Amino acid sequence: MTFRQFAYHNVIRNSRVYAAFFMASIFSVVVFFIYSMLMFHPNIEDQFLRNIAFSGMLIAEIILIIFTLFFLFYSMSAFLQARSKEFGILLNLGMEKYQLNRLVFLETMILGFISITVGIFFGFSFSKYFFMIIQELFLLDSLPLYLSWKPFALTIFVFLSLFITISISGVVFIRKKEITQLLKGYWKSDGDVGYKRWKAIMGLAMLFMAYSLVIFSVFHMQIWVAVIIILLALVGTYLFFTDSILYILQQIRKRKQFYWHPFRLVAFAEASIKIRENSRMFFVVTIVSTIAFLSVGVVTSFSTFTAQYRATHPVSLFYSSDWDNPFEENHLMQLTNQLQQENLSYDLVRFRLKKQTSSNTREVVNIIRESDVNSLAISLKYPIITLNEGEAFILGSAQYKDENQSKEQFVLEESSVPIYIKGNYNYPIFPAFAMDTPIIILNDLDYLLVTEPLAGFGIEESNATFYTFHVSEWLRTKDIGAELDNIIVHSVGTSNVNPNPFYFENPGLNYSIIRATFSLLLFTGLLVAAVLLLAAGSFVYFKLYTDLEKDKKLYDVLRRMGVTEPELVKLVNRQLIPQFFLPWGLAMVHSTFSFFFLQAFWVDLAAISIAMEMLLVLIAFTIIQVSYFYLIRWRYIAHIRAS
């Protein structure tokens, strides 16, 4: 058996111990690789898309790397701790320190090599599915699987450096220990659950303050408070796990009436030891889960925003033309041709606008016809309107009463048509930009009576035309009128002045960009969150595994003392539940309060309720966590029974 074989056998024969670790690191390689496949994809021609894809993936990759480094480092040192007895024996048998270092280095590299190979293999196999999802999100024509050295090189380079860093740090870890210390086994616990009372109280106080500040912010939003809240919550969470929770448990343990109970006695005592030993891990898991919940929550709330966007921009294509627009015919031809080319069926409604002066406000109003509005309303599935002669609706939510005269009745001055405003037709059939001038809907007969031009203008000059295209497959219109959109975007920019004699808006295009961006963020966020959760879960599993020897002995004693099997399961439950659900529960509370804060913050930006999305996210994560708990408990009980 050569030295290398020895290292190899150590890894392969311990594969059960390494299983969770392998799973988490392979998954992390898979996700990293898939992201880099998208990052380097040659077929994404669209500059904008390319930017989103590249920067989104880059951020995701960086988060992934940082976290993976942390995860690997933590698991590796826990592994070495668990195996310290074995190392002690090896050193006792006369292995030199440099040989032991080499052994650890080799083992880590074997682990890394297997993780990278398997990870890239699965990553490459799944990237086609990933591309299919991206294709669906961005409504791209095709996003084929491609072969390029770049994603491979990036993944191998990044993870190889990660594993080398980890193996070196592992070597440093062992070097510091004496043989006798190693032989004794690192993980022997003396049952110490020491805590500092002032720290415990401070931890609780800080959490309480953070939460109070959140509630305070709901009423008085101040953005700098967020920084204080985050700091308080971070330190508070840390102290909560290192001291507060132990303090609380100690208080419970003083109440014998409650504590001296068949299961509570062992479960509470064991739980406090486990929490004491793993407090830092719990802290990290809590923060990571909070971030994961939050990022997914925030991103889902963006989709609420897009949903609202869609509701406020129901018309697929909008083209308006002033009277002196020389391109009108040309542009319309272009649009209809493009629609035909894309095989999109559409309903076109043409609105002839007539300008008049209102006797009420002395301002210019635009007049449109009831029948035109109704034909658009039918396609958009909005309620149709019925107007009698002399009656009118105001489009949108504009006030039609003059402050002084409060008259609902006025005259269109030039043509002397008296009208009575019946109410508002508050449906966004035109984009906001086209509604600068109040628009009044008249009965068809009244509309015909409006014959005189606007005072000071010719009959031609007091007319304009709106074209609305309703396309039922409106998500596919993103390529229609791209040139027109370009002209408008470039000439209007962020100002509110349109120098062109025409205006064009394609909500389908805008929508598709927003939707794609946020969907991509959501998707990326979900994958990162999944990696984080998996890693967090494997931490817990791993800790359980290293404590297994100790726990087996404990359960053996209890079994001899007459604990029945169902009681044993209950005991295990009571011991495992805090380990799984304490960090998770605190993360839930944290995220709930963060959501409150975001909600308060968001309300200032746009009137969107994100409560529903948050609830869904929290429920989804709960389901994942519960199933993970059952999975791990099943393995754990199987191991304990096996003794």
Add this chain to the structure above:
Amino acid sequence: MMSILILDEVSKVYEGKVAHLAVNQLSFEVEKGEFLAIMGPSGSGKTTLLNMISTIDTPTSGELFIDGTNPINLTKNDLALFRRRHLGFVFQDFNLLPALTVEENMILPLTLDGQPVETMKRKVAILAEQLDLTPILDKRPAEISGGQAQRTAIGRALIHEPSIILADEPTGNLDSKAARDVLELLTEVNKRRQTTIIMVTHDAIAASYCDRVLFIKDGQYFNEIYKDDRRQTFFQRILNLLSLLGGNVNDLSTIRLS
């Protein structure tokens, strides 16, 4: 006197690639209130025997009665309850739960049985006084000496007033002073409470505290001797028998490598 433990032609075979006969047609009885030591060289089947009496292992053939009950007739659940109420255990490495205080370790069997807190408080107070543990009741196992730890373990074995206490090398991890204390305590418990104690040991000194020593070899009955007036001469007779047992001196060491 009635027998509290009866073994009738008990055998235990471990199946496997190489079947192994750990206990071979062993028969003996233990009287109520007796303090019995079981001795034998390593691999003589002592642990298997103790496990069968502990009801966590079942004989392959033969019959075993504890307090008139044959554990083989009980379901797994009832067996656990039976152990909980009728048996007390003392281990070589104490096996106290590190997370619990001395007091909590002692009351553990009672809490498992869901006894009222008042009863537990009363019992633990009396027992701690007897075992001289009162001052350290709130300490954790890591903070007390080996002798104190074993006394705590004895307290845990006694608190539910079991019919039999099973002790597996109770002095194996203790220095000679602490070992003597523990043995004197066990003797006292045996005399005063009339508790039956079965102790497996390698240590001739420990065995010399008992009423009777049963020797087994290769899973079979070898011999037994009863105590006489002086512990010193009993100890000498035990040593003589051990040398007859054919083990070499190393087997008699008080230190067991584990």
